[in-house]
Amino acid sequence: MEALEALFGKCSQRLSDLIQDEVAMILGVKEELGELQRRMKRIDGALNKVGRERTEDSAWLNELQSIVDEADDLFDDVRYEGGKLLDNELPSASSSGPSILCCLPMFSFFNSIRVRHNLAERIRDLNNRIDAVGKDQWIFNLASVKTVGREASALYSRKTREIMDADVVGREIEDATDELVEMIVTNNRRNLQVIAVAGMGGIGKTTLAQNVYNNPRIGDHFQVRIWICVTQKYSDDQLLQEITRKAEGSNGSAERVSELGGRRIFLVLDDVWRSDIWTDLLQKQLQNGAASGCVLVTTRDQNVAKGMGAKHIHQVEKMSVDSAWELLCKRTYLEEEGEEDARSLRSVGVQIVNKCGGLPLAIKVIAGVLATKEKSRKEWEKVLRSNAWSMSELPEEFRGALYLSYDDLLPHLKQCFLSLCLYPEHDVHFIHKLRTMWVAEGFVKQEGGSIMEESAEQYHSELIRRSLLQPDPLSVDQSKCTMHDLLRSLGQYLSRGESYYGDPQSLDATAISELRHLSIAETGKIVTIPGPETKRLRLRTLLLFKSPPRIEHNLFSRVPYLRVLILNGEGIECIPDSVGSLIHLRLLDLDRTSISNLPDSIGFLTNLQTLNLQDCKFLYTLPRSITHLCSLRRLGLVGTSLRHVPKE
DSSP states (O other): OOTTTHHHHHHHHHHHHHSSHHOOOHHHHHHHHHHHHHHHHHHHHHHHHHHTTTTTHHHHHHHHHHHHHHHHHHHHHHHHHHHHHHHHHHHGOOOOOSSOOOOOHHHHHHHHHHHHHHHHHHHHHHHHHHHHHHHHHHHHHGGOOOOOOOOOOOOSOOOOOOOOOGGHHHOOOOOOOHHHHHHTTTOOOOEEEEEEOOTTTTTTTHHHHHHHOOOOOHHHHHHEEEEEEEESSSHHHHHHHHHHHHHHHOOOOOOGGGGGGGGGEEEEESOOOHHHHHIIIIHHHHTTTTTTEEEEOOOOOOHHHHHHTTTTEEOOOOOHHHHHHHHHHHHHHHGGHHHHHHHHHHHHHHHHHTTTTTTTTHHHHHHHHTTSSSHHHHHHHHHHHHGGOOOSSSOGGGHHHHHHHHHTOHHHHHHHHHHHHGSTTTTEHHHHHHHHHHHHTOOOOOOOOOOOOHHHHHHHHHHHHHHHEEEOOOHHHHEEEOHHHHHHHHHHTTTTTTEEEEEGGGGGGHHHHSSEEEEEEOSEEEOOOOOOTOOOOOEEEEEEEEOOSOTTTTHHOTTTTOOOOEOOSOOOOOOOGGGGOHHHHHHEEOTTTSSSSOOOOGGGGGTTTEEEEETTOOOOOOGGGHHHHHHTOOOOTTTTTSSSOOOO
């Protein structure tokens, strides 16, 4: 159960704040909350000592996760119900202001007794469950465990530096670039030729292709350059539309691909898994338009390249020791420290890069770990001797450097990293959207006087500096980033059981009941989650990127604990009134949907921090109840047809 420590820490802080709030006093539950706080501190202390000693005990960890989830929900409910009572006691409650609910005095009196009783019972139940966990003899044994506290990395002490050009090191990549560029620009054939770059995952295929793509000779030789990242599950129409859009710089349609005829194009298809993307789709479309030029393909499988009829296949080899050491030096900024420092660390550094097996991705993420440490032989040897290198229970492709780079993260950064695995393969992330999602999920710790979004931006910079994320090379303003598919797969493996990306119809009821985060990749004509209609799910996050026209009528009643709800795509035309029941919701993202209005019930989302409505072209009005969103910090309206926003 990854990053449980961070969740407990966040939960303890929320509880401490709640005890000091007047809502706890008016509900009469301050004493019970104090008892809960004492118990949670005990478990929190145990988690700080546990390390990996209990990672195999999934039942124990699942119970702790369940306690944290229910406590987090409880704190929202205390604030929600206490806020209603405070509103009713205020003299202005009967006015037209933004009070949540105004009830008759006698009903409010009896209702408040019932609410207080229910909340107190839930708190006592949590206390009993924590007592049961605490009776485990293993908890008491932790008192004698000596722990080595992991120092916070130099997380925000160093300005994030530009690292895009640090990937290009060694004669191997320079020679390969020159060879491919020469081959491409001297081709005099009038049709499209296919050239392939092949090699195992993480070996630098994309880096080499980017080097070729950005070469000035390529820019001068071709009228059109297009870069397409090909997912393992692609739609023909979407792929054709993306090619046309990038060629024309606008939203093209699939039918217009043939209009590229008569132009010399340079098309890069990155990470191709099947040859039929060319033989059955693109070859015919492009050749019908009499387009000429070159298609550069990157793939892990030489047979894919052969099936596409590649004229030449360049096999990327592992880095030499000298080139690997050069890359490590650049990525750890060791070259800036002087030759003497580099020489003193070379022997241990070479041992580290040898463990990376000549793979650039592995070297880059290990460099990201070393960059947070003191540049001393002692600190580098700690990394070299780390037990994380030998986690044999992991699949082979994740062992060693990739897992170590994850294991070295502080708990809140682990949560941020894992959340990215809910997005589609090769997805380009808008940085501001990641920040708001991390804040909504509760992953962000407020540091000093900074606002949460500023802290979230520092988290993003740290993941970039560690090469767990990378700036999108096609983003001029650096407002976007991407994740390597191997790192995304690692995150999906580590968060299995808690998070799922794909078609939920393939999961059984038990698996769905345990999920906390769900990203639905494929849907039919309606958004639905399998399972009994009356069964409430534990989901905290629900993402849909290719939304169909309809949402299952009872969907929101089945996911009452959602913190993040993202529904993107033109298919969505209506948001059900039941969205108002999602009182725990922090982020509601409806960008690029076809909605024409929002239900009045939106006003009940008193915990909502971010409401994104960008590019909702048919949205002309907002309900007056939007003024009740007392926690709202961001309202995205760019690209809507709104003329005004309601005021109190």
